[in-house]
Amino acid sequence: MRLERRSASSLGWQLLSPLIAVTLAMLTASALFAALGHAPLQVLELLFIAPVSDAYGLSELALKMTPLLLCATGLALCFRAGVWNIGAEGQYLAGCLVGGSVALALNSPDGPTVWYLCSAVVAGAAGGAVWAAAVALLRTRFHCSEVLTSIMLNYVALYLLLWAVGGPLKDPAGYSFPESALLEEAMLLPPLVQGYRAHVGFAASLLALAVLWTVVSRTLLGFKISVVGDSQAAARHAGFSEHRVVWTVLLSCGALAGLAGVMTVTGPVGQLTPHLSSGYGFTAIIVVFLGRFHPLGLLLAAALLALSFIGGENLQIELGLPKSIALMFQGLLLFFLLATELLTHYRLVPRE
Amino acid sequence: MNKNASGPPRLELIGLSRSFGAMRAVDAVSLAVWPGEICAVLGENGAGKSTLMNLLYGVLTADDGAMVWNGREVMVSDPRAAQALGIGMVFQHFSVLETMTVEDNIALALPGLDPKALQQRFSTICDRYRLALDLDAPVRDLSVGERQRLEIVRCLMQPKIELLILDEPTSVLTPTEVEQLFGLLREVAADGCSVLFISHKLPEVFALCSRALVLRRGAVSGDVPLEGADQDLLLSLMMDRGATAPAMSVTDSPKKRQHRSRQRLRVQNLSADCALAPGLDAVSFDACEGDIIGIAGVAGSGQDGLMAALSGEQLSAPESIQWDGSNLGSQGIRERRTMGWRSLPINRLGHAACPALNMPSNFLLTHMQNERFVRRGWIHWRSIWEATAMLVKAADVRMTSPVASANQLSGGTLQKFIVARELMDRPELLCCYNPSWGVDPGARTAIHDALRSAAAAGSIVIVISEDLDELIELCTRVGALYQGRLSRLQPLGPASVETLGRWMTGQETESAA
Numbered sequence: 028m029r030l031e032r033r034s035a036s037s038l039g040w041q042l043l044s045p046l047i048a049v050t051l052a053m054l055t056a057s058a059l060f061a062a063l064g065h066a067p068l069q070v071l072e073l074l075f076i077a078p079v080s081d082a083y084g085l086s087e088l089a090l091k092m093t094p095l096l097l098c099a100t101g102l103a104l105c106f107r108a109g110v111w112n113i114g115a116e117g118q119y120l121a122g123c124l125v126g127g128s129v130a131l132a133l134n135s136p137d138g139p140t141v142w143y144l145c146s147a148v149v150a151g152a153a154g155g156a157v158w159a160a161a162v163a164l165l166r167t168r169f170h171c172s173e174v175l176t177s178i179m180l181n182y183v184a185l186y187l188l189l190w191a192v193g194g195p196l197k198d199p200a201g202y203s204f205p206e207s208a209l210l211e212e213a214m215l216l217p218p219l220v221q222g223y224r225a226h227v228g229f230a231a232s233l234l235a236l237a238v239l240w241t242v243v244s245r246t247l248l249g250f251k252i253s254v255v256g257d258s259q260a261a262a263r264h265a266g267f268s269e270h271r272v273v274w275t276v277l278l279s280c281g282a283l284a285g286l287a288g289v290m291t292v293t294g295p296v297g298q299l300t301p302h303l304s305s306g307y308g309f310t311a312i313i314v315v316f317l318g319r320f321h322p323l324g325l326l327l328a329a330a331l332l333a334l335s336f337i338g339g340e341n342l343q344i345e346l347g348l349p350k351s352i353a354l355m356f357q358g359l360l361l362f363f364l365l366a367t368e369l370l371t372h373y374r375l376v377p378r379e
Numbered sequence: 380m381n382k383n384a385s386g387p388p389r390l391e392l393i394g395l396s397r398s399f400g401a402m403r404a405v406d407a408v409s410l411a412v413w414p415g416e417i418c419a420v421l422g423e424n425g426a427g428k429s430t431l432m433n434l435l436y437g438v439l440t441a442d443d444g445a446m447v448w449n450g451r452e453v454m455v456s457d458p459r460a461a462q463a464l465g466i467g468m469v470f471q472h473f474s475v476l477e478t479m480t481v482e483d484n485i486a487l488a489l490p491g492l493d494p495k496a497l498q499q500r501f502s503t504i505c506d507r508y509r510l511a512l513d514l515d516a517p518v519r520d521l522s523v524g525e526r527q528r529l530e531i532v533r534c535l536m537q538p539k540i541e542l543l544i545l546d547e548p549t550s551v552l553t554p555t556e557v558e559q560l561f562g563l564l565r566e567v568a569a570d571g572c573s574v575l576f577i578s579h580k581l582p583e584v585f586a587l588c589s590r591a592l593v594l595r596r597g598a599v600s601g602d603v604p605l606e607g608a609d610q611d612l613l614l615s616l617m618m619d620r621g622a623t624a625p626a627m628s629v630t631d632s633p634k635k636r637q638h639r640s641r642q643r644l645r646v647q648n649l650s651a652d653c654a655l656a657p658g659l660d661a662v663s664f665d666a667c668e669g670d671i672i673g674i675a676g677v678a679g680s681g682q683d684g685l686m687a688a689l690s691g692e693q694l695s696a697p698e699s700i701q702w703d704g705s706n707l708g709s710q711g712i713r714e715r716r717t718m719g720w721r722s723l724p725i726n727r728l729g730h731a732a733c734p735a736l737n738m739p740s741n742f743l744l745t746h747m748q749n750e751r752f753v754r755r756g757w758i759h760w761r762s763i764w765e766a767t768a769m770l771v772k773a774a775d776v777r778m779t780s781p782v783a784s785a786n787q788l789s790g791g792t793l794q795k796f797i798v799a800r801e802l803m804d805r806p807e808l809l810c811c812y813n814p815s816w817g818v819d820p821g822a823r824t825a826i827h828d829a830l831r832s833a834a835a836a837g838s839i840v841i842v843i844s845e846d847l848d849e850l851i852e853l854c855t856r857v858g859a860l861y862q863g864r865l866s867r868l869q870p871l872g873p874a875s876v877e878t879l880g881r882w883m884t885g886q887e888t889e890s891a892a
Contacts, residue, residue: 245757245758245760246756246757246758247747247753247756247757247758248756249758250740250743250747250758253733253736253740254733254736254740254744257733257734257735257736258729258730258733258734260724260726260729260730261729261730261731261732261733261744263692263712263730264690264692264712264722264724264730264731264744264745265712265744265745265747266691266711266712266713266716266747267713267747
């Protein structure tokens with residue numbers, strides 16, 4: 028057998044390859060579970076079905092999906108423009124830090140808390156945007172590869188957060204733990220349904236997805252993004268500035284990732300801690316590719332990957348398997364996704 | 380040390396052919412090269428020189444014909460096989476790695492040579508030909524001439540070297556470096572190695588070579604001993620004179636009308652810098668409505684700069700480009716488009732069109748300012764699809780599927796689409812660069828017809844092309860670029876093809892006298 032380039036990428040394979048990748052990832056994971064002495068079906072059930080078998084589980088799923096969807100929406104914009112922003116994690120953490128700081132500064136049980144909360148959310152989005160702006164500036168002004176700069180800025184953001192919660196933002200009454208004070212009840216995002224943890228941020232993430240869909244399919248901006256992603260010379264020929272598009276997608280992505288960050292702080296966590304991200308900004312990259320850049324695909328992919336996070340915790344509780352099973356599954360998924368991606372551009376032909 | 384009196388030729392080609400699609404790039408070429416001979420391979424752009432050399436060096440394989448090496452028929456399947464026979468090639472675009480040292484670059488090309496033997500052979504070669512080259516120097520620090528010397532030394536260090544091929548070796552060299560190169564090549568030839576020297580610079584060919592093989596449209600049009608031959612003979616062999624006569628009748632009518640029409644475009648002292656290729660040096664010309672202006676020139680004479688400046692992708696001094704009396708030089712491509720200017724860049728895929736996007740999207744690419752298609756940032760895809768469908772039908776663009784992306788179309792089909800897209804609402808000025816390059820004859824005719832009828836309707840058409848036939852067929856006036864300078868523009872006459880050829884090689888003063 029040998030590989031032959033297809034004259035056109037196959038639409039069928041474009042839809043099929045994520046499904047094949049998911050199946051292969053599940054099969055490989057099953058083999059691994061069997062090797063560890065657990066019945067694969069039981070493990071898969073604990074991983075993917077048990078967590079969402081009740082209303083509480085669904086609310087937890089929505090909660091996990093919120094930051095994933097927000098980051099993935101922003102990344103989908105960037106990737107469409109050929110801007111390989113790997114820095115959603117850092118932009119998320121910048122959003123946590125800036126938004127969280129504002130929330131802590133305004134932290135009070137009464138007063139115009141709605142406005143306080145809104146200021147914190149806006150500040151978080153701005154923080155993420157500023158973090159992405161650094162990447163945009165380096166790329167447009169100095170021709171630095173955004174892949175490198177955005178990855179490196181992830182670490183800068185992480186250590187800034189660690190420094191902040193261990194220093195200026197540390198709770199004086201917190202027994203020296205590297206954590207900020209808790210936010211007042213009034214400074215937290217309202218839940219979607221009373222009694223469950225999923226909050227209005229989930230609605231915001233769905234809205235962001237809808238806006239993405241509209242922008243990409245209906246507006247001139249979306250068209251320009253696709254053109255820049257395909258060919259910068261064509262963008263010059265059309266007569267618009269590639270730099271402006273790069274700035275637009277990076278600032279949007281930074282704002283969305285920052286929003287995801289601040290909504291985690293003012294949502295389920297309620298304070299600044301060193302552990303605000305489970306790598307959402309990185310997992311969101313898998314979401315975008317698994318979802319094939321399509322809004323509906325992003326939604327399904329975000330659900331699957333959020334499920335793997337929750338299911339991983341479930342496995343740890345029920346079977347004592349390490350939580351990092353979830354990360355392993357994500358790794359397998361990306362690996363098979365990239366492998367099957369080959370088949371959308373190439374076909375297997377028998378060697379003559 | 381000429382050894383050709385006895386024995387077989389070093390290399391003999393018998394009916395060698397190679398096609399790309401419908402185009403025969405090399406068409407039944409037969410030739411012989413003798414040991415120790417320096418032989419020129421001449422031809423216009425696209426005459427098949429590079430394809431022929433790639434066949435010899437095993438980069439491409441022939442469809443038909445045979446290659447005889449030292450009296451024995453051989454198959455050259457890849458460059459390694461060519462090297463084993465004793466063939467070395469110096470490419471026009473150097474194949475050295477800048478981040479490595481001279482020694483590493485040699486070791487990479489000659490595997491199986493241990494460092495000691497490598498150093499020894501290197502110093503032998505350098506001593507023999509009195510070449511200065513530092514084995515430890517990183518290639519990025521070498522001048523262009525030194526890099527070329529490295530490539531040649533690398534070929535000479537091959538276990539066996541009996542034929543050295545150089546593809547346009549002087550195009551990047553200073554006159555002194557050219558002299559040094561020629562000295563080296565003469566010595567190499569005196570040692571019995573044959574040299575194939577590909578060029579289109581006639582004075583150099585006369586200075587170095589004893590014989591010239593002339594290619595035209597893939598076939599050998601002449602095999603001329605250079606002693607006593609004159610340049611005009613070679614020029615006439617390089618250029619297709621058959622096309623001159625019928626071209627007259629075509630150019631007749633627009634030329635007459637030109638006297639009545641008003642002048643609209645004036646280009647004055649247009650200069651531009653260009654990163655790699657030569658820039659533009661005070662280019663001036665003007666054009667009236669209905670004019671089809673042809674700009675000839677060998678590749679890299681400033682065409683890229685002229686195209687970028689005229690399309691508006693690169694800005695220039697305001698008064699250097701004037702349109703109906705107003706300065707346009709500092710206006711960008713969008714502003715010029717609203718004035719009715721259109722352009723056809725040389726690269727269809729990736730410049731004139733987005734490879735991965737479908738045809739409606741590629742239609743929109745240059746119609747973004749049209750209110751019919753985009754209003755306040757919102758795209759009206761339905762009208763775009765309708766307009767695209769009409770265009771596709773009118774221009775007879777054959778697509779496999781209505782959702783096909785640009786990279787799924789053949790070159791000719793895509794170019795027909797792009798030409799129709801730019802001519803849709805009768806432009807005032809259309810500037811195109813190699814408009815029919817690499818397209819099949821049918822598409823070529825269709826594109827030429829479209830350009831002609833645009834001019835007949837009053838548009839100014841500027842055709843920058845390396846294809847002389849095309850310029851002769853289409854244009855009312857033609858000039859040539861040489862090192863960024865534009866010659867006079869003159870109507871084409873029977874004698875003017877040779878004149879044009881001289882202008883293309885920078886000999887304007889001679890013909891102006």
